[in-house]
Amino acid sequence: MFQLVKKLGFLKSRIKDWNVRHFKNVFGEKxxxxxxxxxxxxxxxxxxxxxAMYDELKSLNIQLSETLAREESYWRKKSRDLWLSEGDRNTKLFHSSSKLKRLRKRISCIVDSNGNTLIDEDKIATEAVRFxxxxxxVEMVVVDDEFVNLIPPLxxxxxxxMLMAPFSLAELKEIVFSMHPEKAPGPDGFTVLFF
Structure with missing residues (x-):
């Protein structure tokens, strides 16, 4: 056992030296x-x-970018340490975090429109539906024409x-097939299609 511990200690120091020589200290390099x-x-x-200065600055910026990517990778791996040490099992940690999340998401009471606090689940459900x-x-609102005329047409x-014209099936097909299958469509993250 003693020899195994000595060999592991020797191996650890050699791996650290190799790591410094091969990957360098990310934080020192940065x-x-x-x-x-x-x-x-x-x-x-x-x-x-x-x-010459421009080329040197460009080279340094590329090196910095690569070093920052390595640092990000380091922190990403470090953040998974707990998960890796706990593993993929049904651990006490997993269960307790799930219970806490469930408790935070649970609605235990609400205040109705009259200011009364409702605790009963049936009353909470009824009040939510009513609200x-x-x-x-939809309430019918009468708007004065004079007020509407104050709003400039945009x-x-x-x-x-053009907006009120009915769209063709070809236009719809072009829009749908132009969307990336795994991304949100449109420049702002969504496209609205009216049928």
């Missing part, structure tokens, strides 16, 4: 590159930009005619 960029920027401010029915119901008659 600090070194950032220092060099800072010094080069001071030099550029003092002397002006030359093509959303009233919220989503869509021209030509644009309005």
């Amino acid at each position: 600090a070194r590159i950032q220092g060099e960029i800072e010094q080069l920027n001071k030099k550029i401010v003092a002397l002006g930009m030359s093509s 959303f029915k009233s919220l989503l119901s 869509v021209s008659q030509e644009d309005n005619k």
Whole structure:
């Protein structure tokens, strides 16, 4: 057993040396590159930009980008340590975190429109239905024409005619097939299709 422990200790020190030689210290490397960029920027401010300085700055920025990617990978792996040590089993940690999440998501009481606190589940359900029915119901509102005329038109008659025109099946097919199958469509994350 003693020899095994000694060999493991020797192996650990060799792996650490290999890690430093092969991968370098990510945090030290990042600090070194950032220092060099800072010094080069001071030099550029003092002397002006030359093509050699531009190339050096570009090279340093590429090195910094690679180092930051390695640092991100390091932290990502480090954050999974707990999961890896706990494993994929049904552990006490997993169950307790699930219970806490369930308790946080549970609605145990609400206050109705009259200010009364409701604790009974049936009363909570009834009040929720009543609230959303009233919220989503349509009330007839009479708007004065004079008020409507104060709002400037933002869509021209030509644009309005185009928007109100019925779409063809070919247009719909073009829109649907232009969407990436695993991404949200449109520049703002969604596309609205009216049928």
